[in-house]
Amino acid sequence: MGKQKVLELANHIGLKKPESKDSYTFQDPEYKILEPVVTDEMAQVGMGLAFRQKRTAAQVAELVGMPLAETTKLLLELADAGVAFVNSIDGEDVFWFDLWVPGVMEMMANNLENVKKYPQIAQAFEEYSRLRGESTIGNFPVGVGMMRVIPIETAISGESRRASYEEISKYLNEHTLFSVSDCACRTVREAMGEGCGHLKEDMCIQMGHAAEYYIRTGRGREITREEAFEIIKRAEENGLMHSIPNMDGSGKTHAICNCCGCSCLSLRHAEMYLNTDMVRSNYVSQIDKEKCVACGECVIHCPVNALQLGQKLCSSIPVVESLQREETPRDSLWGKEKWNPDYRINRKNVVDTGTSPCKAECPAHISVQGYIKLASQGKYTEALELIKKNNPFPAVCGRICPHNCETECTRNHIDEPLAIDDIKKFIAQQDLDSDRRYIPRIRHNYNKKIAVIGSGPAGLSCAYYLAIEGYQVTVFEKEQQVGGMLRLGIPAFRLEKDVVDAEIEILRRLGVVFKTGIEIGHDRSIDDLRKDGYSAFYLAVGAQKGRALGLDGEDASGIISGVDFLKQTNLNRAPALSGKVAVIGGGNVAIDVARTAIRAGASQVTLYSLESREEMPALDEEIEEALKENIIIENGWGPESLTVMDGQIHAITFKKCLRVFDKERRFSPVFNREKTRTAPVDFVLLSIGQSIDWGNLLDESELQLSEKNTVIADGFTYQTGQPDVFAGGDCFTGPRFAIDAIAAGKEAAISIHRYVQPGQSLVYGRDRHAYQSLEKNHLQLSDYDSTPRQRPYSPAASLDFSDPRSGLTEEQLKKETERCLSCGATLVDEFLCVGCGQCTTQCKFDAASLVRRYDGAGVSYENAGSVIMKTAKERQMRIAERESQKNAKEIR
Incomplete structure (x- = not known):
């Protein structure tokens, strides 16, 4: 049995008549949120309070028939719990209550001690916003919701029809007392273990009477107006948007919230119910398709997923060209089948018919089209910044990337693909100059230590993004030099080590600490690091061990693992070779x-490959370079046996390979053992794959390995079976390219940030990188020019270890960037857009803007009823008309 007096108080706050049809029960969230902290005595006193009517303790004591001292004590307890406001007027305290939301529930959620002690408070707040949202669908006109989005002010500056009530500065400038508190919605999500990675601390600004209350009850700390403006600025820089409590009357509010779409309980009206009018501003996003380069930054940062990437090119088959909705809650029945309850995990980046293949096919989904456009404008620093949002090592990747972006480039259907890697290499060249490097701003300052084990591309990428987020990152490397396979596994004529050093130096300037010559599992254990205060670990040890053939005599002198040979060469310790290899x-x-x-x-060097020339996994340009250096390539041959004399390799016999892959493209070679050939050799270098040498790293751990000796982890979050350990790169996927490892490192950094912060989910509100390319076979490309691809000067082959490849000149860069077809563009769902303006802050191309579509002003709660009833009645008429037209069509 519940607390009857507390239930009576809940109905009193909700302005419900006792025993009425819509009065609350013990099962309702309005009761549940009060029940853990409100006693019968507090409830009795609370019955003497009124909605927005300020009463002194003496007035309340007289109304409830209790002694003044006890009444005062209980009123202060109600204020501390969050049930009532308290202010001081002329030296005397006055008390009142406000709406459930925005009001009582936020204030109760901002008593962090109570929320921690009684999770029911958080659960009731979440339940209220979810259950009560259904009754609002379609019934609130624009501008009259409980909460209202306020555009980022720079997005509407110069907009001639803007109203002062949609300017953040108006509210800050007309008040004198300010406080800042944790975000109530994110507090609730955190308490439920459903945080989205946007943390709650110092997010919401209170003003006037609310600031006085928050400061007095310890919910917030006092700040200056200047500090409030700085919080607004920082929120915008971190991809957040603004909204205000909207029931004080037009142009009036007592708070400014800095919200994210993945935790805000108000924005759920737009995202879950698609009831956007309940929260929107008067503005909607508009994209200039000609200026848009489909970089996707607006899409990623849109809090309600109103933006998606599509295509700009014409096609002979239908493509998605608009996100305009045929039905909305304004004129249609809107049952659960039309809601989106999974909005926190099913965001879409791309429309069904796809977008630019360069972005879609890149493992890191770099904004290729965007940085090419910036480079064409000479904005090289901005281009580098855009690249580094997803790839911290563009100078490295400009030299070694397999460039899926070029392979899939739409320009292939005209002549040759864009020289994307060469463009990226040109942009990244400034990273090699210590005075011109782009060093990102560190966003926060978290006093938490993270350990990264392994300094290859996956580990370095994870360290980079964690450092930007504000963590104290230490990278442990068992070798004496940092860089992993970037330094030790790639020859200098492809990747000179000063390039690696330059990009690693940026991590040092971000505060990353490197400890070399320390093998975790041998010199120290993960448990040792836990005792040293490390909160999480990222395993990125790579696959640095060569695979063996499994033939007799393989331990003979002269047979060397290829990866060991490269490693020793890069350490200037390689064995001298001679004769036939x-x-x-x-x-x-x-x-x-x-x-x-x-x-x-x-x-003489002869390379024997199982695959045919067409099936060889090596890149075409790498094969061409080898042929230029007189390396012989024999395709379709696999090792059969070794001839060893006096412990030294003398010859190797090969068998003919008839097929490498089965019909499902699985590795399943078939040989003709009757067709063989024997080659005399002085050395054999084995490069048939790489494996992982775990050493003692996993001793006494709970981690599990797959049949392929890779660590088992979640494919989306990279979390292993040991919750504080994450893994990525080759030790998780098996050998892949550096760009794959870089992409994994960033995702692991996101997961680690969420893991080490209380109550954060590893999945909610997270970009799932669901990209797909547009259909290229039906594009109408006849009108495009045939400007030839620009190529860097190619000197004669030299057989030293310097990189002979030059880069594009600036003149060539200009010509090459002009070849971009600009395949993609962003599309806007104007109905779903809440008009926050975040898209405009992310766009570097002046393609995104806010335009005023509505003219809705707020109303006070006291005057809202008639407006809502009118809207609801008009909606029912529109629904009836729509249904009538639908039935008439069916009859015909």
Whole structure:
């Protein structure tokens, strides 16, 4: 049985008549939120309070028939709990209550001690906003919701029809007392373990009477007007939007919230119910399709997923060109089948018919079209900044990336793909100049230590993004030098080490600490690091061990693992080669090994690949470079046996490979053992794959390994079976390219940030990178020019370890960027858009703007009823008319 007096108080606050049809019960969230902290005595005193009528303790005591001292004590307890406001007027305290939301429930959620002690408070607040939202659908006109989005002011500056009530500065300038508190919605989400990674601290600004109350009850701390403006600015820089309590009357409010779409309980009206009029501003986003370059920054930062990437190019088949809705709650029945209850996990980045293939096919989904446009304008620093949102190592990747973006480039259907890697390399060249490097701003200052184990691309990427977020990151590397396979596994003629050093130096300037010569599992354990105060761990040890053939005699002198050979070469400790060298393998590493062998003294290098020339996994340009250096490539041959004499390799016999893959493209080679050939050799370098050497790293841990010796972790969050340990890169996926590891590192950093902060979910409100390319076979491309692809000057091949490749000149860069077809563009769902303006702050191309579509002003709660009733009646008439037209069509 519940507390009867507390239920009576809940109905009193909700202005419900006792025993009426719509009065609350013990099962309703309005009762549940009060029940843990409100005693019968507090409830009795609360019955003497009134909605927005200020009463002294003496007045309340007289109304409820209790002694003044006890009444005063209980009123202060109600204020502390969040049930009532308290202010001092002329030296005397006055008390009153306000709406449930915005009002009592936020204030109760902002008593952090009570929320922690009684999770029911958080659960009731969340339940209220979810259950009561249904009754509002379609019934509130624009401007009359309980909460209202206020545009980011820079988004409407210069807009001639703007109203002062939609300017943040108006509210801040007309008040003198300010406080800042934690966000109530995010407090609730955190208490429920459903946080989205946007943290609650110092988010919401109170003004006037609300600030006085928040300061007095310890919910907030007093700040100056200047500090309030700074909080607004910081919120906008962190991708947040503004909204205000909207029931004080037009142009009046007592608070400014800085919201995210993934935790805000008010924005759920737009996202879950698609009842956007309940919360929107008078503005909607508008995209200039000609200026838009589909960088996707507006899409990622839109709090309600009203923006999606589409295509700009014409097509002979239908494509999604508009997100305009045929039905909305304004004129249609709106049952649960039309809601989106999973809005926190099902955001869409791209329309069903796809977008720019360069962005879609890149493992890190870099905004290729965007940085190409910036480069064409000479904005190289801005271009570098855009790249580094998803890839901290553009100078490295400009030299070694497999460039899926070029392979899938739409320009292939005209002549040749855009030279995307060369453009990126040109942009990133300034990273090699210590005076011109782009160093991102550190966003926060979290006093938490994170350990990254391994300094290859995955580990460095994770460290970079954690450092930007504000964590104290230490990278442990067992070798004496930092860089992992970037430094030790790639020859200098493809990636000179000063390039690696330059981009790692940026991490040092961000505060990342590198500890080399320390092997975790041997010198120290993960448990040791836990005792040292590290909150989470990222395993990124890579796949630095070569695979063996499994043939007799494989331990003979002269047979060397290819990855070991590259590593020793990069450490200036490689064995001198001579005579005939056979390289076994067909991938990029095998090509690197073969080209390194020539430079190490071999007189003849022959590469034997199971795959045909067309099936070789090595990139075409890498194969061409090898052929230019007189490396012989024999396709379709696999090792059969080794001839060893006196412990030294003398010959290797090969068998003919008839097929490498089965019909499902699984590795399943078939050989003709009757067709063989024997080659005399002095050295054999094995490059048939890489494996992971875990050492003692996993001793006494709860981590599990797959059949392929990779660590088992969640494919989306990268969390392993040991919750504080995350893994990524080659030790999770098996050997892949650096860009894959870089993408994994960033995602792991997001997960680690969420894991080490209380109550944060690893999945809610998170970008799932659901990209897909547009259909290229039906594009209408006949009108495009045939400007030839620009190529860097290519000097004659040299057999030293310097990188002979030059870059594009600035003149060539200008010509090459003009070849971009600008395939993609952002589309706007104007109905779903709440008009916050976040898209305009993210766009570097002046393509996104806010335009005023509505003219709705707020009303006070006392005057809202008639407005809502009128809107509801008009809606019912529109629904009836629509249904009538629908029935008439069916009859015909």
